[in-house]
Amino acid sequence: MLHEIKPEQHPPLGQEMADAISTCVHCGFCLAACPTYKELGQEADSPRGRIVLMKEVLEGNLELESALPHIDPCLGCLACEPACPSGVPYRDLISPFRAQSESKRQRSLSQRLTRWMTQFTLPYPKRFRLAAKTGKLAKPLSFLLPRSMRVMLDLLPPRLPKQQDWKENYPAIGNQRARVALLTGCAQSVLDPDINTATIEVLNRNGVEVVVPKNQGCCGALSWHVGNLPQARQFASQNVHAFPEDVDAIVTNAAGCGSGMHEYHLILKGTADEAKAESFRHRVQDVASFLMQLGDLKTPPDLGRTRRIAYHDACHLANAQGVRAEPRNLLRMIPGVELREINDAHLCCGSAGTYNIDQPEIAASLGKQKASNVIATAAEVVATGNIGCMTQLSNHLTKQESGIQVQHTMQVLRDAYLASETE
Amino acid sequence: MNEPSETRPNPSEDQTLDTPESLEQLRDAVQSSPRVLAVGQRTKPPLSETDATLVCTRRLSGITEYEPSEFTFTALAGTPLTEITDTLAQRGQYLPFDPVLAGAGSTLGGAVGAGLSGSGRFRYGGIRDFLLGAKFISGEGEWIEAGGKVVKNAAGFDIPKLLVGSLGRYGVMAELTFKVFPQPVAQLSLGIKCSTHELARQRMARVAKSRWELFAIDYQPDPGIVHLRLGGPPQANDQIAEEIQTEWSGEVTNIPLSESIWAKTSELNFGPHDTVLKVPTTGPKMQQLCETLESAEGVTLHASLAGQLVWIAVSGNTRLRSIDTLLQSLGLSGLMVRGNGTCWLGSENGAGMAIGSQMQRAIKQAMDPTAKFPELPFPELIASQ
């Protein structure tokens, strides 16, 4: 698409944004993939529409305030990217645009408060743990709070799992075939620490030594995707230094984190860590993808019973990292597993980072649809690769009174490995 | 409607019949009379019942372009359909919609003006779907060349389609371009005996959406046989026929092509009747027509297109009034294509038609601003709110 953007006026990522826009040919193929277009049914709330709006803002032809009502509802799910025949790197546009517009926009007091709350707590496991506990106490008083904060409270689980800490090193069981560093994540490590434990177990059992770098922090994806560039930079910088060089991969088990770390080159562009970020991001790999690449995996024991498992594609795994087949193949590896596909699998579940908090109506509608589609598979377990999706799925499955269990792919796999030992 | 039972004097007796031999003469003929209607061989007399001067195109005959590898031909409007089907057949091609009344001498222009398609319309579409371009003379005496000569064309309004079924009321067609298809290697005909009209309808519906890809699905209410036509490599036809025979074991017979109904149907030859009506419909109403007219004397029905078209054949005009009433009660419309008298019967709302539309009048005005051609002998065809 022709544009009149002057990239130098929009540092540090003006060129990336301009390039993404000029790649778009306005064909409209992305409309079919976009959950918010499906929900809202209007051009301005489609990827193509948003690209035009961002272009107009960057050109100086449209007020930011006019565009934001349509940019904000974007889930950042990136379903538009695989749907785009022209290969528009939408992520190179939306996140930098959000980062740039954050400093220029007017936000209401309650919006600012909510954003501050999420960004002050979620990325920090200790603060989040504390906040979650406090929040639980505050639940009876939630009617006093602004809506967005009520939503936050609703998302908190009724009880938090026991706190877990991890050692710095977990040696491979048997022959060592590889060595990886694990990102333990922030919110995930509070909401469901068992995912990390399961991941380590599965890796170890397949001959992979796991190191858990002590100085790691939040991946920064959350901050980056909501336009908080300074905070994102701080985390990214911390991590590029915290993770060792002498590992085969930096393994992630939360889709959002993995995708965020793949974008470190954008986040850190123009900083001293720019070069380091570039090499760093190429070493980041989702655990499912890493395992399939490793190959020759241990088959869990055959318990002689079938198990129906639905697999839910986390957007930031499927769309952002192209990891679709690998988790499915891992699950199929378990004897007796009958893998079920979910209708409208390409649609986001509505979790999308803090989207639940920012756009509760759309998030709820998507969550409801996703839960219905999961229920329709008649699966016993729904597996996925992202903590945000897991929270959203649990919430909406519970609302629909479904007993389908929500698990991380690694938890399903670990349980399969352990099954013979416990039965 | 007009009195259907009243036989009008044969117009050819008191109307001059001009038969130009060149396109120039054709245009002169159009320009020299105040009111004109083009005819071909007049195989469908009710459609040209008018007091306008009749201009006959039968001497404007011949295929002007035919390139088999293009899947197209162009022919003058007066070309007999048989000449076209013969020429195409020599190159293994055909018009898949089973042109109507070819044996009776119908011309290409007449087929377009009447908008008639036979049983083969079921598979690949009707005459409207195969007409690509038309050169015709407007009421102002100008040559209009609409559509194109290639198989695919989306430029400008599709005026050629508007001419289909227009009964010559929009212009005088001189030259027409059609799409053609390769003929299937072989054809095969089956008959399924059906004890009731309802059963016949159910079976037609079943085969119509089947994997077998039938070329034609017709129904003879008397003696209650659903006719199927297969097309393709002989071995494939045989295998599919076998499966159909298994499906309705004992009720399906293989009918030699020489004895099949297809040719007779294309000639609108439904027994000893001189009057034939075309009635577009849908399955349930087809069934009602069959049931209501089952014991009516001197009436023969024939359904085509898996029940979406019924031909009603009668002897003389005496039964027309009751058929008109029946069609009205069912909300159907009929076009009388054989026989004498007015060509319109039945409901003004049939097949989505009603009086009062500005659109139909406005289009007639646009196509024929000087009212050179007669009015369409229908109530308003387009339903309007």
Next chain:
Amino acid sequence: MEPLDSLASIYPESRFSRDAAFQAAFESDGLTVFRAKPRAVVIPESAEEVIQTIRWCHEHAVPFVARGSGTSLSGGSLPVADGIVIALNRLNRILKIDPVERIAVVEPGVVNQHVSDAAASEGLYYAPDPSSQSICTIGGNLAFNSGGAHCLKYGMTSNHVIGCKAVLATGEVVTMGGESLETVGPDFTGLFVGSEGLFGVAIEITLRLLPKPEQFHTVLVGYDSLQAAGDAVSAVIDSGLLPGALEIMDALSIEAAEAAVACGYPPGAAAVLIVELEGPREKIEQERQQLDEILTSTEPFAQRVAVDEADRLFIWKGRKSAFSAVGRLSPDFLVQDGVVPRSRLGEALVRIQQLSAEANIRVANVFHAGDGNLHPLIMFDGSQPGALHRAEELAAKLSRLCIEMGGSITGEHGVGMEKRDFLPEMFDEPTIRMMHRIREAMDPKVIANPGKMFPGKEAPALSKVGLHPLEKAGVISRE
């Protein structure tokens, strides 16, 4: 009350907009060289709202443009600068699927693919398959008589629309055709389909559904030259086979598609041919042998038969994403849509290559070879001064080439904005006059999608980049 306020009163606030964001989002469709900001955008959710809107437009003589998903490649849904855009994509209900009569009745905003999806459980499908079928709407298909890869055997949109209810630009609501394949009287439905929105807006469309072919036999064939691929098409056609599709892509478009969807086309091919047979398995069994023999005789250097449905879709994915994929090779491009007689395909391709070389502009070729429908993709970089102008000059030459060869300026994209200047070169004056009269019969105030199809005085949308290059060159003008 200001006129626009009375229009606004038809709609809740959320579905009537004149804000800058909507104006920007709707300013163009699949052809971005033309842009125009509408005065207001309305998003009706019922046919009644469409009728009221058009009656309002008629009363106030305000132009309107109906729009589905905005995928037109001819600028067909480009807004009119002082007009209303009627966004129909929320009129997306499938009102009826009747498996017995094999029809679907749909609203105009229903996505093409969704019709087939809804009919699939009945073993039926909707045959026309434009490359954008995952998103383009039936209303837009109807307006532009859209085609697709399978037109050779089953025809275009027009061959599958058997009835339609529409509101004309006069505000009159009319019903044409019905639920039967046959009608009596002039084929008004046939006239309405492909009228590019110049008559009014279809609000209820009756479509013919076909039984889903039981089996497909899809062959991907690689050739050393375009000529050889073209000859293979003639060989298939002359054999008496009637394939569902016969498609050719040249080296540049293969490169683009490969980059976009990694479709696995034979490396190094100067052209690939996709041939698809479809039908009952018994028939395919026979015909595939015949096809094999023919293709072998054409000496391809690579040949691959789709092993299953996924593989078949994979082969088609490359073809169907070709247009947009060219976005990877070039920042901007113009898609052409001319038709030439099939027997002159080879000649046309040579001429296109010559013209491309003379203009020093890369042209990728994707085409429906069975129909002689070419899709030259003219690549340019719009940020270079004069590049668009030179690309348009080449496009003009290609359109004229098609007319000279006895073909058409458009096979399936419609005339729209893009080719309106060539309509008078394809049709003579009396024919154009007749078209104008028909148009005025339906739309005496010339408010329905004005500026499309016909060149000349009707106020067209203003290109945002100022004067259109053809205007600068004095080739076209507008008032």
